[in-house]
Amino acid sequence: MKKYKLINTISGWAVFVVAAIVYLLTIESSGSFWDCGEFISTAYRLEVGHPPGAPIFMLLANLFTQFTGDPGQVAKMVNSMSALLSAFTILFLFWTITHLTRKLVMGEKNEELTPGQTIAVIGSGLVGALVYTFSDTFWFSAVEGEVYAFSSMLTALVFWLILKWEDNAEKPDSDKWIVLIAYIMGLSIGVHLLNLLCIPAIVMVYYCKKTENPTWKGGLLSLLLSFGLILILMYGIIPGFTKVGGWFELFFVNTLGMSYNSGVTVYLILLVASIVWALFESLSGKGDLKRARIAFLFSIGLSGILFIGSSAWLWIVLIGVALYFVFSKNKLNVKFLNLSMSCLLVILIGFSAYAIIPIRSSANTPLDLNSPEDVFSLGSYLNREQYGQTPIIYGTTYASQIVRDNQGRAEIANEKKSYSRVVKTSENQKDRYIESKVSTYKYDNTMLFPRMHTHPSEPGYGNHIQGYENWGGITDRNKKPTLIENMKFLFNYQINFMYWRYFMWNFSGRQNDIQADGGITKGNWITGIKFIDDGILGLGPQDHIAPEVVDNKGHNKYYMLPFLLGIIGIVYQLKRKQKGQQSFSIVFLLFFMTGLAIVLYLNQTPYEPRERDYAYAGSFYAYAIWVGMGVAGLGRYLRKFIKNTALAASLASAACLLIPLQMAGQTWDDHDRSGRTLARDTGMNYLSCVEPNGILFTNGDNDTYPLWYAQETEGFRTDVRVTNLSFLQTEWYVDQMLRQSYESTPLPIKWDRDKYWGDAASAAFVISKNEIQNVLKQNNIPSVSYGQYYDVNAYRDSIPLKELMENLRTGQYKPANPFNTGNTQVIPSNKLYLEIDTAAIDWASFNSKPAEKMFINLGEKSAVYRQEMMIMDLLANINDDNWKRPIYYATTVDRNLYMNLQNSNFSLTGLAYQIVPGTPLSGGVNTEKTYDNMMNKFRWGGLEKNPDIYLDETCRRMISTFRLYFNQLIEALIEEGKNDKAIAALDKATTVMPGKAVAYGNDGIMFARAYYRLGETEKAQRLMDEIEKRLQENLGWYDRLTPRQMGNTMVDIYYNVNSLLLITSVYQEFDKEKYKTYTDDLLQRAQTYYMQGAGYVGDMILKDVTDSSIRGYYRSGNDTTLQASEEATMQKALKLMQQFSPRLLEQYNKSQQ
Template sequence: MTTSPERREPPPYLFAVLCGLAVFGIYVATLAETTAFWDTSEYIAAAYVLGIPHPPGNPFFTVLAHAWGALPLAGLYAVRINLFAAATSAACAGLLFLVADRWMRNVVTVRWARLAAAFAGVLVGALAWTVWNQSTVNEKVYTVSMLSTALVLWLGVHWADDEPGAHKDRWLVLIAYVITLSSTNHMMGVLAGPAVAIYVLLTDPRTLLKPWVLWLGLFTALAVSGKWTALVDGSPADKGVVLFLLVAVAGYTALRDVGEFRRPMLWLSILAVVVGISINYLFLPLRAAQFPPINEGEPTTWAALMEVLNRAQYGKPSVLMRQADFPSQLGNYLQYFNWQFARDWSPALARVATLLFTALGLSGAAALWVKDRRAFWASLTLMGTLTLALIFYLNFKYGFSYATNPALGPVPREVRERDYFFVVSFSCFGLWVAVGIGALMQAMADLTKRSLATPAGALAGAPVLGLVLIPILGNHTTASRANETLARDFAVDMLESVAPYGILITAGDNDTFPLWYAQEVERVRPDVTIANLSLMNTRWHLRQLARRKEPPFDASRAAAIWKDHAGSSRPARPSCR
């Protein structure tokens, strides 16, 4: 296999860093200065106490954010974790810049134009409304998933461009490790896998027939799906399927060459997958057994661990039992897509912006079809996985604000907007936009019969780059989290309204998680017991309430109304059986 000239050009790592820093600067300028509603407070508090948030527990996020939070980056812990979201999202932008530059090399041959188009397109994806909004406060764990998706894509591209040789195999092992490790943050991190598989197939089909690669793929699939646990407590049918796959791959390996079983790469592949997935099965039960203040699901036993990892408490129906018709679910996604480019503007202008960037993205996909079929099929697989496949799998109810046919009458709806589940698709759409911008720049220069390398050609093509200003100006106001303090203010006021050693009865996320944050991170009135009515339906929450030992009431840090209670002791608690 020969190396083509465009592949020999080294990746623009310096420009990727500059791209990431530019995105990071925008995020920091609009960063939340404290916690926020929904899951933000839960995740910040869980990172602080090294606890276990709601299922599936997200252990990789917790460990990573806990380590990041120890860095002296800001005075307030919440700001540090919000910076973590900004940094991981900005790093994602830098890696997508590298992918966009590589995929455009057959579309735009002039280097400055290719780099500029890659920067502009990636910036459009990074400043899409949901991406921007999720990157300025750590509401979810999805910025880590965005980063792992971009990393897996770049590693796949790098594998394809690497010189042939035994050393090339290491990139595939690293990809499998990143995918399995990312699955312990959130399953969204594995969705780049099919696109990379297509990229590998179209680069060198023989690679997928190598026994060690089959073992790598099988173990990765069993690990991220959790199906390997069928060997422990699965049904006979599930055990049979897993054993059949293992025997089939072993038989294929033996037929190819028995010596493959002694090949170090095979065992290194298995080890990489086992190490990557192990945090689910080691950290969660070990940390849960230490009973941290936040210990949702309390996975101290195998059965409890399986319930947490399988999200049993949510009781979601099979994908075959649709909670809303698929056209409506697709329409809900298109509603969210329409929010991405100019959310601050009027609905009419926002639709114009959406149509413009949709046209740019589709023209980018068309350019890849003409110039680089391998990149086209990989990117199409990526976007198809992140949109159609994900919409079908998530099987959401009707969107919170999605307009339905009045003839349907009342319909089941989600409790909030679910646009954040598709944040990776909005970010990766910037890849197509980047190629589209590059192709448009090339077309504008061609109209002048000049190359983009000449001043006249550059003058004709450069104005296209101004399109990146649309999401910057059109999303800034509503995507920004600067000066938002309502969640923290609410939590502090609620806790300070309670007498020493009192009990606050809560019901949902928004009246519970901010209180957890205020108590565990800022140590506001830790003497108050918080009892969540929804969680009281679980035995683990009742056990945690019974185990809880309130610290002494500190009048010096309490509201003035409670100063006279200095030195008061906790009332006797009735025995709990």
């Protein structure tokens, strides 16, 4: 046994070393896209990230950052932490597999393992651990600074710890393992709640070990108990801590008149004292069981366990149950009390790391999301209240609407009290909390277990409905789904598309790294076996596949080998009689709770912003256990043919070790992020486009987090004030924007704090004079009486923005109007203007013509909200200062937030639009600044050193964005006659962002067109040849699809054909011979598409060819040969219209008239 333990220990650490080397070699060199930039920044400077925070991650990551004094290496340190934690996950997985497999191999005996059995067990551990090491999802998380690597390690650790307890359960001190597990659980709350899903598997191990003859009934009761423990942690202790603490805080501050946090301090003292009391009574020789029970009751009450939810009736029931349980005879003994209190204490010790959140928030750190400075805001932060609630067991559907009474008022289902600190108007004002109520409204069309839910106010509403039609088969968006439709969506989308697809990525193969949309060309799982991928999965012909589908480093083939080995492991486990079945139930619980249970809980809507496979890594971890067991199962099967047990086990292990080696060969290229710095460089590029002390508006994750990383971690351009418009809707964010941040001065907002906090600045109706007059005319009100219905002096065709803001800042601006605007402020015009002091502005620096007025057209807006009012206030105050402080929008901000300034006041400087008070020159491109920024200041994410580095889809999209604005710069330079600079910009763009790194599309065609215009024909043709070859190969594969598959890929076909049309238009201008060849080919394609049922594409081709030929005819001047050629092309297109699409011909004829 000692020999086996030594081998097991050494082998485990060997696997750890392999995993650590693999992950450390492939970590990203800086911060990654999405949340990584925020997590690294908050860890480095101990700031407050998005809810619910991750304080344990922050603290450990901060420790790793202490190993470097170079801010540029901070991200590498945090990424290295993820790599090492992931390697520890693999270590614990190895020991978990060998523990479970050893029991299966030994059967009912408890003897020394034979050499053959040892080989089988160690081989199982090696294969299972290495398969998971090289699996797609886990490797992705292992090389970036996010919480999921840490969370996976804690999951692996607690599961391994309960197996250690199982080995030592008969020892007197075995409870120490349970207490340690509880402590890890407490710590895990400060990383991610996914770890709590291990509890059912842990409870099942405990039950099977403590029960001599486990039964299904006992197992079911244990399972219910484990769910109860999850509820206690998730809905008792975590929110209960702030709930009970809040009651103390309210009493001490509002009733006793004491200072903020005094009540919380008393609460914490009482909570700790009650637990210590309970431990003393259960440990000391002077202890008393009755007092111990009282202390136990106080402890669970103060911890919030008895106050789950918001119903007082539920609390009464829970208190009653607790009283019965505590004081009934023989229900509690000293050992149970001591173990319970020890576990509660260590959970709270782990959970206490959350104290860093309000502590750092109170320090007003530059990143202080939600500003959770007190127990009430911390409770909201922990409960993720800003994200709303997703219906799980019962709730709304996509067809649900608010129920209204006879007077049209919304009916309230319940009201929740919330508390916030009073907004003080003087230093002497006493501390106090103000109560407000948050109403939850009644909805119709609710149902049990709703899977299809959304609301018209949600940004993705249209996509959600389309997804429900595609995956759920709904036909009426105003009618709630049937049970069959509901279940259809659950299985088709939530289970199959959003779980099973991810599962098979890891154990069968992955088509590519393009985000899936349900089509056959993006992000599907594959096997690598042609007849399965084509004939069964329906992914089209598997020879000469379109380059845009398979010319992708994320194209990985495992031939289902890991999956099949896992099936063998399951069968082997189940065949090992009672112990095997018990072991299976434990692993299955881990597999289910970290997989399908999460699917049911998340209840995701269609078309998520990104792939979500990382959420199910624990489930893939569990399956890797079965993959490992498959080696032992295969070895046992080989014993039918090979009598030597050691030889059979060796052959099985050696053969199965080829599986993770093959996986490594497939997945290395799309998980090796070494040398990639694109996320960091993107943030720096945005900031480089801004003048000193400028203001930069951003909105989404990937145009904000990289900027935060660049500033907070690497200290780059900290003079720029990054302002996220989605946060600017909140009062706490306005607070932060009004503080100094490094070298960046506060935003010039003049609102008083007591005015922008609350309803006064939350929204304002936009009501124009024309709107009022139209209503009055409809009601036959004579114009001479208009003054009786609205304030004719306030409502004007246009009003000065400065005057408007002075009125709105009072919080009481409500000029009379015939509408029911209640207490909401009113903007009495939809056209605002700023009066510009033209003599005081350096117009050359803005690259714009002077203008005496700058107009802000609110258009059809019925209301503006806090972020828009703050923007308007900024503009008014910046104008007062004669535009000395530059202000910008990131180019990726939603156009709806542009305040309609893009039409006449935007000037491109690279990746940002500068708001200029005059009329921009050069088509809205400041060529001097943009050229300098993009040519001299921009960084290229490592592509300039190695064009073969791996770029995932997010990175490729960013490269396409860079190309887009390079094209705009080049076009503007050509228009200005700066051809040398245009050629230099073209050469730069095609050198640092070659097609080898990111395949060219329309962006490359526009580069080629620019080269043609500049006389660089050879460079243009090289680009065109490269793009044409790819397009022809793509369309050649699409042409071989079945009609159904072609319908599924219509968007892809449309995109490729559109590129062909663009190429044709370029050749029409610069190469007439190729133009004719391409036009003939397009007309032939149009005919083919009509015959294949893709009439939409055929129509697009014919319309474009016809329009192009007409333009070419009129551009040909006196060239009769060219005119005849264009005329012939047009007639061919019209003839095909008449044959295949008379409707299009009719529409075309009407449009020409």
